[in-house]
Amino acid sequence: MKNKYLFVAFIFSLLVLHPIFGQSIRKGFQEMTEYEIVEIVDAFYELRNGADLFNDIATFHGDYFNFDSTADPTRLDLHFNLPDEQEREIFLAWHRVVVFEVEQTLQEINPELSMPYWNSTIYQSPTDALWDEDFLGSFDAAWELDRDLGADNRLPTPTELNNLLAQTNFFTFSNVLERQNLHRGGHVWTGGAMPTPLSPRDPVFFFHHSFVDKVWHDWEEIHHNSSYLTTSMIRYDGTYVFDGETLPLVDPNDITDSRVYGVFYAEDGLAELDNYIVSNTYNPEEIFYYQFNIQAGNNFVVPSGTVARFESVNEINLVPGFEAAPGSSFEANIDIQNGGMLNKSFSKGAITRTKNPYPYSEKINEAIVWEEGGNLLDDKPIVLTAAPNPFTEKITIKLNKRKDCVIEVFNMMGMLIREEAFQNTDTMVIKNLYGLSSGFYVIRVTDANGEILVVKRIVKM
Template structure:
């Protein structure tokens, strides 16, 4: 996360404690319905530890997915550019990680009397534990192993304080942790499919529970076995791949997909007529075949040059802080690409749909969204022009014989027949 996102998310968490207190409400609900196995009435519905013996009551993964979504919706009402992050506790395992800094999630420990004891109450999961989960093919075995073993329980115990208790949602780290749990479920479902629940509604999300004067919707857990149904995509290794999603604006009047590094949208990502959506990145946005902004939709793709701040604060991988420079392509890498009514570019100029493969080895194939006369230039990251080729009346251009280039970052610049710059794209040489 960038400094901007951290500040805004932390401020939103504090604001949610004022007036209607969502943190307290979710914690109290979680505590009240945590587990009834050892009570006088074990038939009552609850949230935890129903597998393997009581699959008819099982909602652990689906309930917490909807809980994360409720919290994220609440912070996005305060600032639509922010989202929950996920804490990969199999990688980030030190009490001195930036996550626990006072300007990140550290201040909540004292201010909210959480009583954390980082690292004092058990071990965090290993990457091998995560890999073992991904190798399971039966959903209920996967869900039971995930819930009961260190991949889920480890972060609760390791953090200490409220986290090992039934009131764990009082600690903001709970939402980072369960976003990671939810990501693992999404990864598993993508690999194996087959997530299914017997129960068809969930506690809190059964159409009868109200918070802050609003009745929460009835949610069938079988309807949210894919996180994309809720518009939730998990980025990894500097790339957010947005696919197989139709913008509906059911939950937000404008759906904003904000990610620090690269956003790539395609493969049936659709902004239909009347829908409103935007992509925001500090780095790069690629619209590949399968992406569609239909006539009558409102869509924009914007490089955020105002709120970048410092990068690599917590869990980002491969980030490069930007600085102004005199290179001939520098400002255009950050140039917004904007769609409005009709789904066409305002200036009707070509844009790169793909520059593949990326990373490349010997050649690059560039595809535009329309036929044109143009010149393609290839620069190294020092701004030196190393290749220039002209093309006439085409939307597909191939630049060959690049095998002699050193590994690293390069930049493609496309200009029209009049020498006007159309678009710039960063690529990587293997």
């Protein structure tokens, strides 16, 4: 049991919200305590004992990485479905769940652990602490990952991140994120297993995708516009079994808010916890651990019968909107003993391990071909077809790509006679046109910003 400097219990009235579950404050790797580094490195080695979660995820990721749907439209995959196959797209949602799956397993070993993130727009040197032998460096030799840090120097810039967050369409945002440097860069810069379909063999894969997930979280907080066409995902379709346990069915539209998994992202010394209900679904005590300022409020609720603990090395603030119901067990603890070292010895340098390092015996796959070009930036010209033309009482308009758009119909005098808005579609039907006089009309398609995409002349019989 840790020695505590401060223990505070708070009891408030219960605010009724929709229950969600999980628990995690994810922080940049540079904000981890030495205690967290020791524990997560040990836990990663432990995950390869027995059923070997790392190898299972890497094998699945390799088996379902990317397929040509024209050859077999029933065979689903994980990557490069945008922009043309939106009905198959699951990239961000699938990786959110797989990072959560590993994080939950880490918390079975130590409930104070969470999956850190590697902000590759800032930390771009092979000498960063992330690659130290007492951090992720030891895995390179122990697991035969064959890293080549910095050989392909395409890590993202802060400007690229800002431009990405300014995208307004979800599928455009997801496509650019997946194919360009915010995602691709971390893979190719690391080298070894990372730029191959077996990339989850390298533990940094999960640090990297924790950052990708944070970028999605930040985009969703701005635009509130994430939406999928599919309602299930491979591995998380209710049929996949790992280590004797069937993994749950997950609809990607149910997890577009990271708080559904109790995930909060800390940054610059502050973890803001809000709009969450403690449920103890996965852990008998939900522990939110962060060495800097934890601030909870704005509908953060600890209901009766649940157990939760905030733990910081420095500061905890409960602000208006925080609620702990009568009958709940809530602690806010400041741990000042060695920054949470739990009396473990820790010294810089290689960690001596007695357990088998579990090297991979077979060679890693060939590197991924990262597709770029017109499809990436969605800059193909809009092509419009209208049928029937001539029309009588209705007309069906088809575009060669899905868009949020406005359809306007003008007569030849330039008068606007019909206007309808459509979201994320390539097929629009304009009805009840039978009252129009025979003659020529003009269809104009504009995007959400009012920019003209295409104009076409049609004929009314």
